[in-house]
Amino acid sequence: MKNKQPSIFDLVVETHIGLERQGPGSPEATIKALSFLDNHNKDFRAADLACGTGGQTMVLAQNISGNITGVDFCSSFINIFNNNSKKLNLQERVKGIVGLMENLPFEKEEFDLIWSEGAIDNIGFEKGLNYWNSFLKKDGYIAVTCPSWFTDERPSEIEKFWSDAGCSLDTIGNDVLIMQKSGYVPVAAFTLPEKCWTDNYFAPREAAEKAILEKYAGNETVAAYIKNGKYEVDLYSKYKQYYGYVFYIGKKR
Numbered sequence: 001m002k003n004k005q006p007s008i009f010d011l012v013v014e015t016h017i018g019l020e021r022q023g024p025g026s027p028e029a030t031i032k033a034l035s036f037l038d039n040h041n042k043d044f045r046a047a048d049l050a051c052g053t054g055g056q057t058m059v060l061a062q063n064i065s066g067n068i069t070g071v072d073f074c075s076s077f078i079n080i081f082n083n084n085s086k087k088l089n090l091q092e093r094v095k096g097i098v099g100l101m102e103n104l105p106f107e108k109e110e111f112d113l114i115w116s117e118g119a120i121d122n123i124g125f126e127k128g129l130n131y132w133n134s135f136l137k138k139d140g141y142i143a144v145t146c147p148s149w150f151t152d153e154r155p156s157e158i159e160k161f162w163s164d165a166g167c168s169l170d171t172i173g174n175d176v177l178i179m180q181k182s183g184y185v186p187v188a189a190f191t192l193p194e195k196c197w198t199d200n201y202f203a204p205r206e207a208a209e210k211a212i213l214e215k216y217a218g219n220e221t222v223a224a225y226i227k228n229g230k231y232e233v234d235l236y237s238k239y240k241q242y243y244g245y246v247f248y249i250g251k252k253r
Helices: 008-016 027-034 055-061 075-087 125-133 156-164 172-181 195-215 220-239
Strands: 045-049 067-072 094-098 111-117 136-149 184-191 243-252
Touching: 008 075, 008 195, 008 220, 027 055, 027 136, 027 184, 027 243, 045 055, 055 067, 055 075, 055 094, 055 111, 067 075, 075 094, 111 125, 125 136, 125 172, 136 172, 156 220, 172 184, 172 243, 195 220, 195 243
Parallel strands: 045 067, 045 111, 067 094, 111 136
Antiparallel strands: 136 243, 184 243
16 A cells, blocks of 8 residues: 555554454453353354454354354455464354345344444444344344443533444443344343453554554545544543443343
């Protein structure tokens, strides 16, 4: 991309491709969410939607004995996903494919578990839960993380930021009701710790952004992209008492 004007998509991929996770989270949070599930034996089938390079997928695979299919629209992420699977000798059970979480290439009632960390808000919490429901077997599980409000009221600056980003955040209570309305029995909901943002996502992302800023020195598109990323970090530091990522686990009725 040396002689090319990078698009925002290019920059997002370049920023995130070397990160262990492409959003807030942790192995501990993934394992905690998994602890609310039962019967994940060798015949268990799972899909990890918007899996990125598979940081959380590999944690899942090391804690269940069934098969996992990772799905992401970015082929570069999937290439790394499948390389990581091979490095961990998981390639017989864990495979990544290029696809869209809003247009899945699977059969109805194919999975015992649908997993998605940090992505469902891109298509809408309720829309995602309703669409993905049909790919789950009866009594199958769904486990997703989604940014949510901790309070009924919050400062307009942070509301505007999430609205401008195209994310319709709701309160934890309302999201649990949406899960119930979408055909699931709510099993658990818990907030991701602050370090899932700061240590596990923002810090490595900022290091990647610094390298990109140096690589494209003087590029206005890159400078604006980096500035927006820093604004997100600043807002979290300022308003983290009002919002955060929440793990929602439900069981299909």
